[in-house]
Amino acid sequence: MNPNDSDASRFKSAATDRRGERDLDLLLVHVARGDTDAFEAVYDRLVGPVYGVIRRVLRDPSQSEEVTQEVLLEVWRTAARFDPAVGGAATWVLTIAHRRAIDRVRSATAAAGREHKTADVHTPHDEVAEAVEASLDRERVRRCLEGLTDVQRQAITLAYYGGHSYRQVAELLTVTLGAIKTRIRDGLIRMRDCLGVS
């Protein structure tokens, strides 16, 4: 897909705009110095995707709210550890969010004896209707996901939105471990090129 088409540039302006990212980077530097106004601005910019991705993984709204609060407090507490050289602020925050959601789901399923939620395999987009102000991101991601092979798409959505480990993904899709690793990586390379990220 041509990264210069109008859709691609609209996507960038919505989610990965370089100047917007830099603004967010700067906001985080101020957060690290105890600036509560900057923290409110970071909250308003990122709470939607933070809550959204946690909810995709955990499904339960009240647990998702709890984890969202934990994540945002961690952002406040550890903002001084944010290093713009490693990646942008949005990516830093959303990596924390996803990891926290995964920690929660793994400890919960480990305790409950591990149940696979297979619903995600065929309905990876069923919650899109409740998303806010992200229609361009959503549309772009949806189109890029559609450009993948079925196995790549299912593996990536099961892992990221479903919160499954790649071993579980391999079982769910009845593919070997070696193959699933490669499918996930190949799929992410295609997504990266399609979305026009670095």
Next chain:
Amino acid sequence: MRFLRHDLHSLVGPYALDALEAGSERDRFIRHLSRCQSCAAEVKGFREVATAMAFAAAAEPPAELRDRVLTAAARTRQLPPEVRTHARPRRARGSVPWVPWLSGVVATASIVVAVLFGFAQAHTRDELNQLKAENQAISLLLSAPQAKLLTHTVTNGGVATVVLAADRHELAVVTTGLPALPSGQVYQLWLIGKPKTVSAGLLPPAKNGQTPAVLATGVVKGDTLGLTVEPAGGSAQPTTTPILALPLPV
């Protein structure tokens, strides 16, 4: 189970999506990552894909969450800015050649002397590696397009030299000729500013009258670099009158 390098590398996808379960496999991959620059670049790109997927899943949380988070934040203590006396070894910024910045930034001669002198004094391999890492951090700082060199005398003797990279919110400090302190006391650097003053780290012990570079992050507009004498281990806030107060042109 033994892993071939190729197997290890293909874990980059699952790793970036947090799909590696905790355990020896993930530990081994993380070790691999610290040595593999192309993996780190790939993880970075994949995490941006994941970020786009998170934005695509954005949902509105209950409105009352905002107040709850902001109130909790106001009561939560923050970690201080990260202070490094050596570089981040995993950083994949690439090496910066010595010669261009040496010729380009003539005024940094005093730091160069301090750094090179450190090399001459290094004995063990660890010391040498540490110095190399420090040098790299400082040369990276100097190579920042907007790096500024500032020098200022210290009230009770000696000179502080600061390289400030305002666009990166970082600075490096070396000092020359500070009076030696009695045991039980240390020199501590501060970023004095609003809304609060934070520690920028302790000066390491001087070697031949010069302190190795301290690199501090999180510099913002309006900050003044301060230096005080504090009890060993440092203080949470300055407890004595600063012997250096250098406004930082950020």
